Amino acid sequence: MRHTFFCIDGHTAGNPVRLIAGGVPLLKGASMSERRQDFLERFDWIRTGLCFEPRGHDMMSGGFLYPPTDAANDIGILFIETSGCLPMCGHGTIGIVTFGLEHGLIQPATPGRLRVEVPAGVIEIAYETEGPKVTSVRITNVPAYVAARGIEVDVEGIGPLSIDVSYGGNYYAIVEPQGAYTGLDDLGAARIIDLSGRVREAVRAKFEPVHPLDPTIRGVSHVLWADKPRHEGADGRNAVFYGDKAIDRSPCGTGTSARLAHLAASGRLSVGDSFVHESYICSRFIGRVEKSVMLGDQPAIIPSIEGSAIATGFNTIWIDKADTFWEGFQVK
Secondary structure, three states: OEEEEEEEEEEEOOEEEEEEEEOOOOOOOOOHHHHHHHHHHHOHHHHHHHHOEOOOOOOOEEEEEEOOOOOOOOEEEEEEEOOEOOOOOHHHHHHHHHHHHHOOOOOOOEOOEEEEEEOOEEEEEEEEEEOOEEEEEEEEOOOEEEEEEEEEEEEOOOEEEEEEEEEOOOEEEEEOOEOOEOOHHHHOHHHHHHHHHHHHHHHHHHOOOEOOOOOOOEOEEEEEEEEOOOOOOOOEEEEEEEOOOEEOOOOOHHHHHHHHHHHHHOOOOOOOOEEEEEOOOOOEEEEEEEEEEEEOOEEEEEEEEEEOEEEEEEEEEEEEOOOOOOOOEOOO
């Protein structure tokens, strides 16, 4: 059987976003978290077919729009990427909201504002426009917190590291400069990819974080290599590793949220402080610590992330089960 998907392709700060606007599967569930579980059980072949080769690539990510489960909200988003069906995706949200608004797929109850259901919870959006273009999207994200500090690992190729784990919608192993890690440019992209899988495996062997309110959100999925900024006007830089071979080309929205929580917990940021975050390619998001909250019994912050996205074209994609590679593949 052939399944047809109409997509709007583009990027947020350099990282791809594929909004699947047609061919979206009907999902069961009273929340986006429950819908995520239903998608993983019945429709994960759509994710792999659209994100893996030959229809995607190692960095591919995107998502689907759904009606909200609560009438107080405007829309629901389900995220997909090569690493899985994510609880939250910041760069994906910026892109999906931008493309959805520009093409009339999202009709806000209040112009300039949205309440969006995602598997990790409810996020608030403020956006700006110039004519038909969305020029800026600011996400007030779900609570972010530090889940663990000082996890000691010894990683082949770089040696001993002390790693913290922080949550910003996904769980991140955060590596700050130390020991043999002196900075992103000293490592380079190929070595970051080679080392990150080992770092993630070593952290997973010692610690499995579980979300205080949603046990379906668990485990370290991403690695964030922190560094000083390269350009004036920025406060920090990162390379975020996800999937098997991907470095986020954007500064990463949930990664920036996790980093804000990490910096706030160590006293390096306070409520009201902004943090301009550069990506590996030096594109930028503006992060901000909005307020302090509790997440269950964990001290947390509410972070915000602001950025912009560009649509690059329409793409009609077929997944045909007569195709040997209908589910997609990855070369490892």
